[in-house]
Amino acid sequence: xxxxxxxxxxxxxxxxxxxxxxxxxxxxxxxxxxxxxxxxxxxxxxxxxxxxxxxxxxxxxxxxxxxxxxxxxxxxxxxxxxxxxxxxxxxxxxxxxxxxxxxxxxxxxxxxxxxxxxxxxxxxxxxxxxxxxxxxxxxxxxxxxxxxxxxxxxxxxxxxxxxxxxxxxxxxxxxxxxxxxxxxxxxxxxxxxxxxxxxxxxxxxxxxxxxxxxxxxxxxxxxxxxxxxxxxxxxxxxxxxxxxxxxxxxxxxxxxxxxxxxxxxxxxxxxxxxxxxxxxxxxxxxxxxxxxxxxx
Numbered sequence: 001x002x003x004x005x006x007x008x009x010x011x012x013x014x015x016x017x018x019x020x021x022x023x024x025x026x027x028x029x030x031x032x033x034x035x036x037x038x039x040x041x042x043x044x045x046x047x048x049x050x051x052x053x054x055x056x057x058x059x060x061x062x063x064x065x066x067x068x069x070x071x072x073x074x075x076x077x078x079x080x081x082x083x084x085x086x087x088x089x090x091x092x093x094x095x096x097x098x099x100x101x102x103x104x105x106x107x108x109x110x111x112x113x114x115x116x117x118x119x120x121x122x123x124x125x126x127x128x129x130x131x132x133x134x135x136x137x138x139x140x141x142x143x144x145x146x147x148x149x150x151x152x153x154x155x156x157x158x159x160x161x162x163x164x165x166x167x168x169x170x171x172x173x174x175x176x177x178x179x180x181x182x183x184x185x186x187x188x189x190x191x192x193x194x195x196x197x198x199x200x201x202x203x204x205x206x207x208x209x210x211x212x213x214x215x216x217x218x219x220x221x222x223x224x225x226x227x228x229x230x231x232x233x234x235x236x237x238x239x240x241x242x243x244x245x246x247x248x249x250x251x252x253x254x255x256x257x258x259x260x261x262x263x264x265x266x267x268x269x270x271x272x273x274x275x276x277x278x279x280x281x282x283x284x285x286x287x288x289x290x291x292x293x294x295x296x
Contacts, residue, residue, distance in 0.1 A: 019250050024257075042086065045227040073188060084165050087164060114167065115245060172184055
């Protein structure tokens with residue numbers, strides 16, 4: 001029993017490393033956008049992450065993927081990382097950040113449905129209730145950051161973004177039955193980096209801007225944490241979790257933490273509704289990972 005609790009704690013810690021990294025990515029991106037275009041940021045992050053993961057993979061003599069799994073790996077890298085980042089950057093230009101975060105982080109709902117359809121995962125009613133409670137908390141956080149909601153093309157683009165991340169979670173869960181979390185992270189991030197190379201002209205166009213050292217340092221850290229380490233720890237959490245939803249529900253914390261980091265780092269406003277929403281999100285997560293867990 002003690003070992004099971006320790007294992008569960010480690011899973012939650014790994015998931016939180018990913019969530020904190022992805023949450024910090026929002027204010028970091030806003031800071032770096034002063035000097036780089038969204039495409040350049042996404043490309044640099046992916047290349048740095050791929051370089052680090054490949055270095056570790058070579059050092060550990062990581063095996064190559066089997067040919068039969070290449071289609072799933074390519075789809076995961078293209079849809080879950082490349083398409084996710086591109087659609088997020090495009091959608092952000094149409095939709096205010098509060099609403100954008102709300103839409104993007106509706107991914108756990110889609111993941112729950114896709115996991116039921118494709119992975120045949122059966123979850124208890126309490127798990128569904130917990131996910132919906134966290135979803136309500138996410139709506140509360142969204143309401144604290146926007147005064148209006150205009151349905152435009154950006155909404156649909158960000159829904160694609162949420163579906164892309166949900167699809168990545170489901171595909172990754174399947175790959176983790178054959179490969180380790182280090183292998184899956186290396187395969188998918190490297191595949192995405194190849195697709196990101198198509199955005200090289202945008203980076204070349206940004207070079208005359210001469211970004212300061214601080215901006216380059218932030219981009220480098222974004223490559224290490226949100227684009228590299230986060231996918232590694234996320235893969236570990238998904239590989240060890242009893243159900244996919246027990247991990248993906250943590251995604252609901254991202255807008256709340258992004259708001260908090262933005263306040264501490266960039267001096268952005270934080271509202272009481274954001275705090276209340278964060279409490280509701282945590283409550284839903286606790287329900288999902290306690291009463292929503294299967295008894296063995």
